Amino acid sequence: MESYEQPVLSVRHLNKQYGSGCVNCRASRGGRLIKNYCPVCSTVYACRDISFEVQAGEILGVVGESGSxxxxxxxxxxxxxSVSSGEAYINSYKSGRENIFMASTQQQRYIRNLMMGKVYQNPVMSLKMNFSAIGNIADKLIAAGxxxxxxxxxxxxxxxxxxxxPVYRVKEAPGNFSGGMQxxxxxxxxxxxxxxxxxxxxVTTGLDLSVQASVLDLIKKIQRQLQISMxxxxxxxxxxxxxxxRTVVMLDGRIIEQGLTDQILEDPQHSYTQQLVQSLLI
Structure with a gap:
């Protein structure tokens, strides 16, 4: 298959658990869990058998409550x-044939620096607040060589x-900026x-509504102009x-529903998704 026909990202059976598990939670395939938590051994199953694809130029939404x-x-x-198990493939890394979770630490750094970008809920996780705004970008460019x-x-x-x-603020530290500017x-x-x-x-959590709107508009503009997958x-x-x-709905570490966003909004199948949609209409 040619690379342009491949998904930009393909994730298969991703699992992430905190704790080693026990007979109670392993043997029952999660049947004896309280949500995604084992009351016997305290293992948390944060992600359970997650599979999805992201196509070129597509925005995939992942929605769910806190702890999902x-x-x-x-x-x-x-x-x-690190994942507990599972696979992920990026079509621009080794023609989408090698599981990035099995790549060396050095190769994973290379993938992070050149094939992915991440915007965190808390800018402190990404930005060096005592560097200038332009210095933060240089930091990422230097990391890529x-x-x-x-x-x-x-x-x-x-x-x-x-x-x-504003151009006159590019050498100012992000620590002086508002949340939206950060x-x-x-x-x-x-x-x-x-x-x-x-x-x-x-990315919009904790921002004022007007600032949220401007950040969302910026994301839409970038996606239109650059045709980047998100x-x-x-x-x-x-x-x-x-x-x-398209949208993926998560609950208790699992994907409970996925499909075109319009479809999910107009005809949600799972009771949790129905509650989400109902809350949007109120």
Whole structure:
């Protein structure tokens, strides 16, 4: 199969658990769990048998309540955490034939720096608050092997302008910026090496409504202009409705429903998804 026909990202049977498990939770295939927690051995099954694909230029939404496993999923995809088992393939890495979870630490760094960008809920996780905004972008470029100062400065200014950071503030530290501006710097940093895939984890949580709207508009604009593939995690179905082409619904570490976003909004099948949609209509 040609690479352009492959999904940009393919995830198969991803599992992440905290704890070794016991007869109670292993033998019953989760039947004796309380949500995704084993009361006998205290093992938490954060992600259970997660499989999905992201196509070229597509935005995939992942929605679910706190504790559903959606942020753990994002941490596993970006190598912030190791998986317990499972596979993931990126079509631009070794023609999509090698499981990135089995790659060496050095290769995983290479994938992070060149093939993915991530925007965290808390900008402190991504940005160095005592560096300048443009210095944060240079940091990502240097990690990918760039050593040309002029090129990095030009690229930094271009990206910060792209996300509407005023030119006179590019050498200012993000610690002085508002939450919305910090998210914009994060987005610019994540885009610095033209990755084919962008991961966004609860990027509007904690922002004022007007700031949320401007960040969401920026994400839509970037996706239209760059045709980049995105995975967007949110507990807010309104955010997913605005951005996502397809949606995955998670509950207690599992995918309980997935499909076209319009389909899920108009005809939700699972009772939990029905509650989510109903809350959106109230």
């Amino acid at each position: 496993g959606k942020s753990t999923l994002m941490q596993c995809l970006y190598f912030d955490q 760039n050593r040309n100062v002029r090129e990095m400065e030009a690229r930094g200014k271009e990206l910060l302008e792209h996300v509407n950071i 998210q914009r710097v994060q987005i610019a940093k994540a885009l610095s090496n033209n990755p084919p895939l962008l991961l966004l984890d609860e 995975v967007i995690v949110s507990h807010d179905l309104g955010v997913i409705r605005m951005l996502a082409d």
